[in-house]
Amino acid sequence: MKKILILAIGLFVTGVANAQSTDNAIRIGAKAGVNISNIIKDNGNNNFKTDYLVGYHAGITLDIKLLENLAFTPEALYSTKGYKSTSTFGEYTQTTHFIDIPILASIRLGGGLNVVAGPQVSFLLSTNNKFETGFGTAEQKIVEDSSDRFKKSLFGGVIGFRYDFSNKVGINGRYALDFQKNNENGTSQTPEFKNQVFQVGLGLKF
Template structure:
């Protein structure tokens, strides 16, 4: 955990001494609409498991219209799977570190954002429900070898600056690595994908 926050802090402040002023810090949050991308040998009927994201960001101008905008976010992901036996819901909790660049569209408040992302898995909650009741299981991933603890991915999206302090944003994130190495008859082999919308406030 300590290493994760040290990495986040380093990414948020790296480059600020080289940036044009002003460097601006902010907070952000929003709705996550996560699902999974299954491997070719999986054929599970999955659907969105709604969640959220919340965290901090810094805007470091590099040149006219271009800025370095790393973030540190707490985010929930996962999926739902329906079968004849009932409904299985998996909710995963991550620390996401998007390392983004933003490109301002001249004459507008619209910015395009893109860049890599590193995600650190913190815990997993599994829930199974059928007509007879429900069963829940929560796993702290530091004590488990079931899933990868860190994943590399990418992010693309937009940010619209409503005012100099308030923005609206939307994006799509995809892991480039599989969360689990091997699927089973009960759970698929997959990569995380997340559509998200939200707002931010810069100080």
């Protein structure tokens, strides 16, 4: 993971240096939107069904123009993910809170349409578990749980699009998938899975 962070920093510095040397604009922005998340279960954990969970994301962006139709666009986002699972006993909801760092390339296809893709590093902040039955609700917040060995950082990938209505306002949609499982060894309380998220949002550039 340290190698990934070093590579991301190296790409960022290279992009800034190239942009400055060619007098291209570096645009700072902000974005926010909706997350629709679920999980991809390990083969040994297919005995329960999961449903999508609605969450949100918000954060800051950089747009560093490298070539006429190519830009380097790293982001730092606060993002909620997770899933729901319903059984005869009640409804279980797990919400995870992450800082996502997507390191993206943006290719302009024409007009305001851009394709974006690249790696992403996610840092786990906390996990909220909620179980609702006909008799009441039980909630649990986990910030640090070494017994279940939650991974505190995950490597994944992002692919999607952005449509710029102007040089200041645009919409975006993307799919993000973790390439690593959430923990090293699953347990009955924290089965092994990978996060997947569909995102739709609005972006502003300053």
